[in-house]
Amino acid sequence: GAVVSQHPSWVICKSGTSVKIECRSLDFQATTMFWYRQFPKQSLMLMATSNEGSKATYEQGVEKDKFLINHASLTLSTLTVTSAHPEDSSFYICSASGVGGRAYEQYFGPGTRLTVT
Amino acid sequence: GENVEQHPSTLSVQEGDSAVIKCTYSDSASNYFPWYKQELGKGPQLIIDIRSNVGEKKDQRIAVTLNKTAKHFSLHITETQPEDSAVYFCAASMGAGNKLTFGGGTRVLVKP
Numbered sequence: 001g002a003v004v005s006q007h008p009s010w011v012i013c014k015s016g017t018s019v020k021i022e023c024r025s026l027d028f029q030a031t032t033m034f035w036y037r038q039f040p041k042q043s044l045m046l047m048a049t050s051n052e053g054s055k056a057t058y059e060q061g062v063e064k065d066k067f068l069i070n071h072a073s074l075t076l077s078t079l080t081v082t083s084a085h086p087e088d089s090s091f092y093i094c095s096a097s098g099v100g101g102r103a104y105e106q107y108f109g110p111g112t113r114l115t116v117t
Numbered sequence: 118g119e120n121v122e123q124h125p126s127t128l129s130v131q132e133g134d135s136a137v138i139k140c141t142y143s144d145s146a147s148n149y150f151p152w153y154k155q156e157l158g159k160g161p162q163l164i165i166d167i168r169s170n171v172g173e174k175k176d177q178r179i180a181v182t183l184n185k186t187a188k189h190f191s192l193h194i195t196e197t198q199p200e201d202s203a204v205y206f207c208a209a210s211m212g213a214g215n216k217l218t219f220g221g222g223t224r225v226l227v228k229p
Contacts, residue, residue: 006160032214043206043219044161051214093160095217103213104149104168108160 003027004096006109013084013116021079021112023094029074030096034106035067038091050077084116119144121209123220130197131228138223140207141189147209150183150190151217155204164205165192197227 003026013019023033032051036044048064050056050071058064066088068080077096081088091113095106120143130136142150148169153161167174167181167190174181178197183190194201204224208217 004160034216043221046216046218049216095160097214104210105151105163105166106217107163108153111158111160113158 002098002105002107004030004094004107004109006094006112008112009110010113011115013114015085015116016083018080018082019084019114021081021092021094021114023077023079023096023109025075025096025098025107028096028098030077030098031074031103032097033071033077034095034097035069035077035079036093036095038093038111040091044093047079081114084114086116089114089116119147119209119211119218121207121218121220123207123223125223126221127224127226129226129228132197132199134197136192136194136197136201136225136227138192138205138207138225139189140191140209140220141187142209142218143188144209144211145185145188146211147218148212149210149215150181151208151210152179152181152192153206153208155206155222161206194225197225199227199229201225202227 005024007022035047048056048058056069071077093111095108123140151166154164155161178195180193204222207220210217
């Protein structure tokens with residue numbers, strides 16, 4: 001149990017275009033989802049926290065107009081990187097936490113590698 | 118805000134030996150401390166966690182200890198195997214639905 005999927009697993013896009021990444025909790029309801037960014041050989045950097053039906057809370061320094069987050073249902077959150085540039089190339093990972101006995105734990109997706117050319 | 122420091126940054130052990138990774142946290146309000154294992158190109162996998170009302174937790178070859186007074190917690194892996202080679206992250210949060218603050222990670226290499 002507690003499986004989180006991400007789609008796509010990797011994507012290459014041209015500078016100036018937008019890319020959408022999906023995060024799904026497959027076997028539990030995720031009241032809260034988190035989006036992280038990870039550079040090579042570094043730790044995870046939290047970008048934003050989203051609760052179902054509410055606006056996302058962004059961490060300091062993260063551009064909310066560039067990284068659009070939508071958490072429309074208890075099983076799906078999306079991250080859209082708008083007007084992507086090469087510096088946005090990174091490994092993006094989502095995590096989800098649920099209700100009841102799964103309220104504390106965060107379960108991570110497999111990640112999406114974004115390359116902007 | 119919370120700050121989590123993790124040591125060592127790299128750890129090389131012989132197969133069968135034990136590995137210990139230590140973390141300290143700064144915010145006494147933190148009450149949940151998970152450990153994650155991340156393999157190359159994959160998302161982190163929760164391997165064990167501990168809440169602040171418990172001092173120690175064990176799951177087969179993995180154990181975690183927590184010292185709330187000193188604000189530090191540790192991961193212990195016994196009888197290491199080559200498949201234990203990965204990057205391990207500690208984290209701290211203030212509980213249900215709250216964000217995690219991660220340590221810098223420890224790259225563990227188990228030599229056969």
